[in-house]
Ligand code: URP
Ligand code: ZN
């Protein structure tokens with residue numbers, strides 16, 4: 001009723017006349033997928049992503065995803081302008097399912113700091129992303145990142161990083177292009193190796209520990225970056241690692257294809273890594289060292305990708321996945337025997353709902369929750385690719401991939417929008433869902449000041465106070481009067 005779940009059970013009294021019954025015998029009924037990482041209609045590297053909020057969301061629904069959090073970018077470094085553009089121009093008129101936003105922060109000033117507060121308190125933004133790469137465009141330096149981490153902590157917002165050393169990437173690109181003379185898509189992988197991802201991941205984690213903020217690392221592509229996250233979590237830091245569909249299912253050999261269009265479709269950043277690295281990332285996700293799976297759906301068709309025909313540095317970065325994620329994860333993780341269907345629900349839906357503070361409204365099947373539900377038939381075999389997908393893309397990085405198990409029904413806020421291969425969506429029907437601060441990364445620590453682990457100034461101060469049996473009171477008077485020594 002009203003898009004919410006009324007009852008959950010085995011014998012439900014219902015008005016049969018007014019009820020549509022979907023037979024799910026032998027199938028799995030699960031919460032709709034939540035994609036925590038998408039870029040619909042994103043302007044990037046001189047192009048605009050060719051899936052907008054209409055085509056991208058329609059594709060998502062056909063693949064069993066019913067909610068996503070998209071990255072709004074500032075317009076000329078203005079956060080509020082960017083937010084309004086994404087919400088009212090890009091999303092609202094076109095959306096066919098529910099969505100929220102992260103906001104990217106690409107510079108630092110008093111206005112940025114004030115706008116972050118306004119966005120959190122008045123506009124339903126609870127996460128901010130900092131790009132440590134894309135030098136000269138979106139990249140922030142350490143000083144700006146530190147300001148941003150501290151501000152997020154004050155606001156109860158979740159800071160996120162694209163972790164690659166942007167200076168290293170710029171140097172690598174120059175070297176590969178000019179010194180090695182490699183201009184084709186292989187140069188993309190060669191110029192931004194895994195070590196640059198691991199370095200930035202480690203640096204961002206250490207800075208978050210210093211500030212005492214939680215940190216969400218987006219699109220973990222490499223083993224060594226996953227190891228940095230695992231080590232930080234092991235020492236008790238609140239670090240969240242998101243990997244993406246391309247990282248767990250593809251490997252870097254695709255960039256060695258001599259056909260430019262075929263190779264360029266796989267160009268994304270950080271790059272798709274070696275098969276061994278991908279296997280480690282997959283194991284980290286299955287074993288819990290990484291927490292959730294997104295897509296980084298940012299799609300540029302083959303004409304758009306051709307902007308980098310003679311120079312890999314100009315290929316617009318991004319791959320598809322919003323429609324494929326649920327199926328690829330089912331095949332690579334559940335069918336492969338690495339995780340249970342329960343874990344599948346956690347990494348594709350529930351974890352994101354908790355982190356972005358929309359649980360239990362989304363991410364679960366419970367009375368009162370939004371009726372975002374999927375039915376997956378494990379006995380249906382199908383093949384991913386351009387011929388089957390609903391995206392506007394003319395290529396697909398999962399072309400030809402066979403999947404055992406198919407989402408046969410998707411229900412979005414109580415409406416059957418995908419059933420037996422047919423989409424039934426209404427442009428403009430999707431709703432923006434405001435996301436409140438202090439999501440699960442801040443659990444049991446609403447102020448951020450009570451952290452047990454890490455090397456933040458607060459935790460060091462607390463440790464010192466505990467060591468000297470102090471009550472943690474204000475010492476300023478004592479310091480000012482020079483009496484602190486006798487009192488200590
Ligand atoms: O290649 C990618 N990942 N494109 C989208 C922008 C980003 O870095 O997330
Ligand atoms: Zn990124």
Ligand code: ZN
Nearest residue numbers: 037039296298
């Ligand atoms: Zn992204």
